[in-house]
Amino acid sequence: MIDKKNKKFSLSDLVGLTILDKYILKRYLATFSAMLLLFVPIGIIIDVSEKINKMIENKIPLSEIAIYYYHFTIYFANSLFPIFLFLSIIWFTSKLANNTEIIAILSSGISFTRFLRPYLIGASIVSVFVLLMGFYVVPKSSEGFNYFRYTYLRGNGKEAMMGNVTDVYRQINPKEFLYVNSFNAETKMAFNFALERFEKQKMVSKITATRIKWNPKDSTYTLYDYAKRTVGELGDTLERASEKEAKFSFDLEDLTPVVYIAETLSLHKLNDFIDKQKERGASNINVYMVVLYKKYSVPVAAFILTIIAVAVSSMKRRGGMGMNLTIGIAIAFGYVFFDKIFGTIAEKSTFSPFLAVWFPNMFFGVLAIYLLRNAKR
Template sequence: MLTILDKYILKRYLATFVTMLAMFVPIGIIVDVSEKINFMIENKVPFLKIAVYYYHFTIYFANNLFPIFLFLSIIWFTSKLANNTEIIAILSSGISFTRFLRPYIIGATLVSIFVLIMGFFVVPVSSEGFNNFRYTYLRTNGQQAMRGDNTDVYRQINDTDFLYVNSYNASSKTAFNFSLEKFDKDKMVSKITASRIQWNPADSTYTMYDYKKRTVGALGDVIVREPEKKTKFGFELEDLTPVIYIAETLTLDKLTAFIDKERARGSSNINIYMVVLYKKFSVPISAFILTIIAVSVSAMKRRGGMGMNLTIGIAIAFGFVFFDKVFGVIAEKTTFSPFIAVWFPNFIFGILAIFLLRNAKR
């Protein structure tokens, strides 16, 4: 049963968090518009598509920076409580610091559940919309504005087949400079190339343009050319998608199935997918850790007032994000365990939370 005190703090917790989001998301949109307005004008992007893009951008942006927003919002309103001597009055009434934390933990639970559900089902859809817009419209002189994010997709389909595309257009479901090589042990058996290959969702086929197939023979190679050829392949559309954001666009059930398939193929990119999967669970847990740290830091009335608490809070928040990003990249680029990389920041800052909480109780 929630008391008046619990309701009061919980209301402030959630209201300040929502207010912080409402303040910083528009700033993020303005910065993004200023960076991309030239590409949008150059490519004559329809206003409706821009509006849909910024809907997806809002969810994508808020999800990525939610730990910072949550952390700063807790420090903000808890510092105000401390400066108004409300916390001193609460603790002087006989309420322990642990009991004082209860509405904060309830708030963290609500936020964690919300972020968990969003991460499982909503954020992947917005991530796909966000990335599709970038890779479709943000071009300059025919070249991708963010080249490298959507080029040179090379993937092993099975034990014998290797696929390569130079670039991929998510909006038209088209890949360019396509090749599919088949090997028997170390010897190439055949190679199919096309200037572009397009997915046909109506019948689950692919249409290749400037088709060429070379079959390697003992007495000579056989080459077949066709201006256009429609056929089925054993690979799926997502195999043409750039590695960097495949996992981000998949809901939890599809992501786990995709990881199982890629692991069976012996994919070299499995760590990238595992980092995305583990983060779906680690980010919500960070809400509890950051809540405890924020309350422990800001519950004391300091000589520098709220400004000092915010300074300490910003340093800790960006330290958390720094560790999270650095270890994520290490796991993606090396053989370092994705599980350890994703959970290590929570472990380190969890220890810091325990230390600060014990200090705050004293």
């Protein structure tokens, strides 16, 4: 008799995993982890070799470099996640096929659909992990990665970089337009500032200043060489001051690079930012929408790529594992290519960002169904 009081249940027992499920799931997660541990150091070595001269030239502190490569690891792994996952599944499933383990499993009466179960459980674990990382962890690492890159590596050092955000033109709301010649994110100062206000497609006022500085203590701006021109029916009025404090409806984030902002916001902040930009009638809203939709589409890709990888590599081929890896690499890079191309199209045109982001998943989802049917046969 079984002593029910002393019997211990593990998570796998509650889920109902068999020995086969545990075996495949363990290989799934272990190979994916090993693939990350293998390629991330390679990516770091390549990045160091490309940037070492710039780092030495700008005398970057080792502490800053260490923090950068911490953020680089997360940013790099998230960017190439589909490739790492796909190749890891191709690798260990091909080994199962070459060792005739899959033939033995299917010959025992287990259907191919049932054989897929541990793979889909593994994809679920990876998807949840990637989803949470994309919501909360990746934005912070993206900010650290981009900050280091723009600060130390683009230009002749920190000071040079921070002044490189030039010719910024933004629509603040349906009536106001903002322009600055350059913006320094470190000193919170912009140069050659202009704020124009329109009513019924006619300019009613224009504020200019040679410099404008953000004051974080009281959330105001200090304008230097301030001038305000108000357009009237009988004549214009002009107000001048060498220095003037004022409050405006725009935020400093309106002056920073578009992609840099979108990539560094968590899910909640990104949604709030998109709502704010829609209220302002921003013309470049597609850039933010692409980043938002990708937070959801990338985790879904784990399921699609898992099914494709199993369907491709579960058959024993003449070329062996090498042939499966060749096919796998071609499909994985094809997915990344589609993802980048359609994302760029949506950012630079009026093409639907939702369709652009989800098209690779839809296309490869159809491919996954087709390959899965052939594999079952």
